[in-house]
Amino acid sequence: MKQITKHSILRFFAVLVFLWALILSGYNICQHRNPIELELGMFAGSNWDVANANSYVIIDKVIAQFEEEHPGVKVHYTSGIRKSDYSEWYAQQVMKGRTPDVSMILSDDFDQLVSLGVLENLTELMQKDMEFDASEYYTTALDAGKYKDGQYAMPYETVPNLMFVNKSLLNHEGFLMPDSDWTWDDMYDICKRVTKDQDGDGRLDQFGVYNFGWQEAAYSNGAQLYDEEGSESNFTDQRVIDSVKYVKKLSDLNQGQNVSQDEFDAGNVVFMPLSFANYRTYKTYPYKIKKYTTFKWECVTMPSGPQGDNLSEVNTLLMGISKESRHKELAWELLKLFTYNKEIQMDIFRYSQGASVIRSVTNSPRAEAILSEDTDDREQVIDTALLDKIIEKGIIVPRFPKYHETMVYAEGEMDKILSDDKNVESTLKTIQRNVTSLLAQ
Amino acid sequence: MRDKRILYIKHLMLLINIVANLTPAVLIYITTSKICNYYIARSFMGRVTALPQNPTTIFAGTAVLLTCLVISFFLREFLYTDQYQFIYGSLFFDFITSFVLMYVLNFNYNGILFWVFANIIYYVHDKGKMVFMLLSIIIYVGTDFEFLSINYSLFSIYDYMGYYDFNTQQYLLGIYNMLVSLNIIIFILFCIYVIQEQQGIIEKVNSLYAQLSQKNNELENANEELKQYADIKEKMGQTKERNRLAREIHDTLGHTLTGISAGIDACLTMIDSNPQVTKKQLEVISKVTRDGIGEVRRSVTELRPDALDRLSLESAVGNMIHDMTMVTKAEVLFTCDAENLKFDEDEENTIYRIIQESITNAVRHGKATKIWVTITREDYELHLKIQDNGEGCTDMKKGFGTRHMIERIQMLHGTVNFKGDNGFLVDAVIPIRWGEEYD
Numbered sequence: 104m105k106q107i108t109k110h111s112i113l114r115f116f117a118v119l120v121f122l123w124a125l126i127l128s129g130y131n132i133c134q135h136r137n138p139i140e141l142e143l144g145m146f147a148g149s150n151w152d153v154a155n156a157n158s159y160v161i162i163d164k165v166i167a168q169f170e171e172e173h174p175g176v177k178v179h180y181t182s183g184i185r186k187s188d189y190s191e192w193y194a195q196q197v198m199k200g201r202t203p204d205v206s207m208i209l210s211d212d213f214d215q216l217v218s219l220g221v222l223e224n225l226t227e228l229m230q231k232d233m234e235f236d237a238s239e240y241y242t243t244a245l246d247a248g249k250y251k252d253g254q255y256a257m258p259y260e261t262v263p264n265l266m267f268v269n270k271s272l273l274n275h276e277g278f279l280m281p282d283s284d285w286t287w288d289d290m291y292d293i294c295k296r297v298t299k300d301q302d303g304d305g306r307l308d309q310f311g312v313y314n315f316g317w318q319e320a321a322y323s324n325g326a327q328l329y330d331e332e333g334s335e336s337n338f339t340d341q342r343v344i345d346s347v348k349y350v351k352k353l354s355d356l357n358q359g360q361n362v363s364q365d366e367f368d369a370g371n372v373v374f375m376p377l378s379f380a381n382y383r384t385y386k387t388y389p390y391k392i393k394k395y396t397t398f399k400w401e402c403v404t405m406p407s408g409p410q411g412d413n414l415s416e417v418n419t420l421l422m423g424i425s426k427e428s429r430h431k432e433l434a435w436e437l438l439k440l441f442t443y444n445k446e447i448q449m450d451i452f453r454y455s456q457g458a459s460v461i462r463s464v465t466n467s468p469r470a471e472a473i474l475s476e477d478t479d480d481r482e483q484v485i486d487t488a489l490l491d492k493i494i495e496k497g498i499i500v501p502r503f504p505k506y507h508e509t510m511v512y513a514e515g516e517m518d519k520i521l522s523d524d525k526n527v528e529s530t531l532k533t534i535q536r537n538v539t540s541l542l543a544q
Numbered sequence: 545m546r547d548k549r550i551l552y553i554k555h556l557m558l559l560i561n562i563v564a565n566l567t568p569a570v571l572i573y574i575t576t577s578k579i580c581n582y583y584i585a586r587s588f589m590g591r592v593t594a595l596p597q598n599p600t601t602i603f604a605g606t607a608v609l610l611t612c613l614v615i616s617f618f619l620r621e622f623l624y625t626d627q628y629q630f631i632y633g634s635l636f637f638d639f640i641t642s643f644v645l646m647y648v649l650n651f652n653y654n655g656i657l658f659w660v661f662a663n664i665i666y667y668v669h670d671k672g673k674m675v676f677m678l679l680s681i682i683i684y685v686g687t688d689f690e691f692l693s694i695n696y697s698l699f700s701i702y703d704y705m706g707y708y709d710f711n712t713q714q715y716l717l718g719i720y721n722m723l724v725s726l727n728i729i730i731f732i733l734f735c736i737y738v739i740q741e742q743q744g745i746i747e748k749v750n751s752l753y754a755q756l757s758q759k760n761n762e763l764e765n766a767n768e769e770l771k772q773y774a775d776i777k778e779k780m781g782q783t784k785e786r787n788r789l790a791r792e793i794h795d796t797l798g799h800t801l802t803g804i805s806a807g808i809d810a811c812l813t814m815i816d817s818n819p820q821v822t823k824k825q826l827e828v829i830s831k832v833t834r835d836g837i838g839e840v841r842r843s844v845t846e847l848r849p850d851a852l853d854r855l856s857l858e859s860a861v862g863n864m865i866h867d868m869t870m871v872t873k874a875e876v877l878f879t880c881d882a883e884n885l886k887f888d889e890d891e892e893n894t895i896y897r898i899i900q901e902s903i904t905n906a907v908r909h910g911k912a913t914k915i916w917v918t919i920t921r922e923d924y925e926l927h928l929k930i931q932d933n934g935e936g937c938t939d940m941k942k943g944f945g946t947r948h949m950i951e952r953i954q955m956l957h958g959t960v961n962f963k964g965d966n967g968f969l970v971d972a973v974i975p976i977r978w979g980e981e982y983d
Contacts, residue, residue: 190586195579195585427597
């Protein structure tokens with residue numbers, strides 16, 4: 104009797120073990136028999152919220168080249184994910200444990216993904232790769248992918264902010280295009296002169312500037328709002344105070360009237376900050392005909408403050424490797440093809456709206472030639488040397504966890520300064536105090 | 545001694561641990577798919593500090609590891625119950641498996657340790673139980689989720705519970721915490737039970753020890769009584785022997801001497817009147833005297849040891865030694881270089897008795913294993929030495945045996961010395977009587 108019990112127990116366990124072994128080995132065989140497949144996470148369209156008809160051109164080219172260089176390796180991507188859905192799609196992949204090997208990282212997600220341990224620290228891969236030289240990248244672009252001491256993502260495409268100038272209006276008012284080293288005072292002079300009531304209804308209908316906020320002013324005045332870790336803020340810095348005061352001075356010119364995007368589109372505003380991607384998109388066919396057709400326009404650097412330079416915010420699209428990737432070496436090769444290969448980086452000028460993150464590419468005659476290809480001969484094309492300087496020295500917006508929260512608060516308080524005529528110094532002190540306590544929480 | 549109750553506790557504990565381990569795994573799996581279905585993954589990720597690698601892998605891993613623990617338990621409990629190598633091996637296997645399991649679940653549940661330690665505690669003995677109980681508590685505290693999450697980024701099932709509405713959250717939290725607490729309570733119960741069982745064994749040992757020492761005391765008393773009884777018996781034997789001697793003397797010597805004195809009295813009255821009759825009478829008296837002597841000799845012969853009656857002294861001593869070695873463990877070495885010695889009966893008796901008494905003493909009091917008996921002759925003296933390798937005796941009380949020996953030797957005008965610092969030595973010197981005729 105006991106013998107039978109023993110046998111049945113043994114047989115039961117044997118079957119159990121056998122089943123598990125079968126399931127696990129079957130799963131493993133399925134995983135390994137297929138050719139190595141790298142998953143690429145990407146979104147359709149532009150990262151810079153402009154129309155882009157060629158969003159898959161570069162991707163497909165990179166994949167074709169990569170698959171040719173690495174026989175037996177396939178790269179797969181899910182098409183049709185819009186930028187607005189990408190963050191959610193990516194989060195779902197992470198939660199399901201299916202994080203793509205290589206993927207584009209939205210700058211809003213970067214911090215969170217690194218702190219959750221989703222992204223691989225690339226520092227070691229960079230150091231191991233003898234052919235790789237990080238100094239080829241723009242420092243600002245590379246820094247955008249840094250978190251604390253590690254490099255968690257590589258820059259793929261970068262876009263600086265520029266000042267959009269309604270050249271027709273400017274010329275009409277008797278001014279020439281400002282030089283690239285123009286100052287706040289130059290801008291104030293122009294704004295003061297162009298702000299007027301043209302039709303005589305008692306309301307201003309021609310304005311100097313739209314959408315030039317205290318942040319843009321602060322960046323061009325050399326102010327740094329936070330330290331790198333986001334543990335301290337500097338709202339009471341004289342450079343910030345001057346920036347806010349300058350913006351208030353500009354705003355006061357409008358005599359309390361609000362300037363809107365429509366006014367600019369109608370050609371009644373001289374200046375408006377704009378991204379390089381907008382410049383690229385609306386300067387060239389076919390989008391050129393859809394916007395800003397009533398006037399001639401041009402781009403120039405931001406005006407420099409008394410203590411700053413002609414600098415502005417630089418946005419960078421990042422690409423990273425999943426920590427859970429099983430083929431990190433291959434993923435690194437693919438990532439390098441996207442971000443380090445000069446031919447592919449040149450295609451950014453050709454098919455995308457940003458600028459290359461590789462210095463020698465952005466600053467090359469070929470890039471300049473591509474930029475001037477579709478523009479009218481009479482129009483001035485943005486100088487790549489200037490672009491080079493703006494990108495290299497540009498401002499990276501910090502992305503520590505409480506950045507958005509504190510900035511929303513600061514933005515609200517700044518609006519009150521402009522609209523309610525509050526004292527600048529005391530309001531900034533209040534902001535500084537409250538932001539400090541927010542950061543300390 | 546397998547206790548059914550302990551086995552039930554173990555089964556219950558295994559069941560609780562299976563459910564408690566599967567709860568986080570299943571919860572993560574289901575919640576993840578719900579979160580993805582409702583497109584709130586991005587905002588969920590904003591609320592957590594860490595994410596599990598892959599919910600499917602976690603579920604599969606947990607299931608496989610739990611299966612391993614179940615198999616290990618049943619094999620240990622029902623199939624290889626007496627193979628200690630397998631048992632200890634499987635306990636070690638359980639320990640490692642439980643750590644992998646905790647790692648897979650990011651230390652959200654570490655109660656599995658109690659399951660492992662309950663098994664270990666069951667199989668180790670005595671103080672080891674306490675050590676492992678303490679160890680289990682230390683490791684349990686050391687692998688605490690809140691504690692570990694300070695330094696390591698660990699996903700938390702509470703984050704996943706937070707996805708649900710308040711009511712569901714309360715239910716989930718309640719059930720999960722109940723499982724965790726139940727597991728701890730059952731572990732404590734198990735420990736108490738094991739300790740109680742161990743206490744029972746200790747009490748049993750103590751009572752057995754008490755019984756043993758009581759018996760030992762009784763035995764000692766009995767031994768003492770036996771000794772006293774032996775003394776009494778000896779005394780009784782002496783008394784009996786004296787009575788016999790007295791009777792013998794009375795019967796033989798008394799009778800003869802009475803006859804002789806009566807005959808001599810008759811002769812005294814008759815010697816002047818009738819010398820012829822007196823002469824005859826004296827002849828009768830002489831005969832009676834000789835008969836008396838014969839009687840006395842017979843009596844003496846009766847009192848002599850048997851062996852000496854039949855054999856020479858040397859053979860008798862040899863026999864006695866042989867008998868002695870047969871009944872005791874002691875080895876007796878006998879050498880005698882005084883051959884062709886003619887001893888009188890009293891001398892033979894004394895030598896024989898001294899050797900016998902010495903060997904007896906050596907065995908009884910000295911617990912000797914080797915005894916050397918040597919008889920040598922030096923000029924007109926006979927040297928008798930009995931040396932043993934026993935305990936010896938530095939502070940020697942003159943007991944009946946030694947006093948008897950001294951008396952016997954003195955009767956032969958000899959001397960005897962005792963030395964007890966290196967084994968025990970009896971050294972007797974007896975002067976040799978030459979040409980002295982007894983009869």
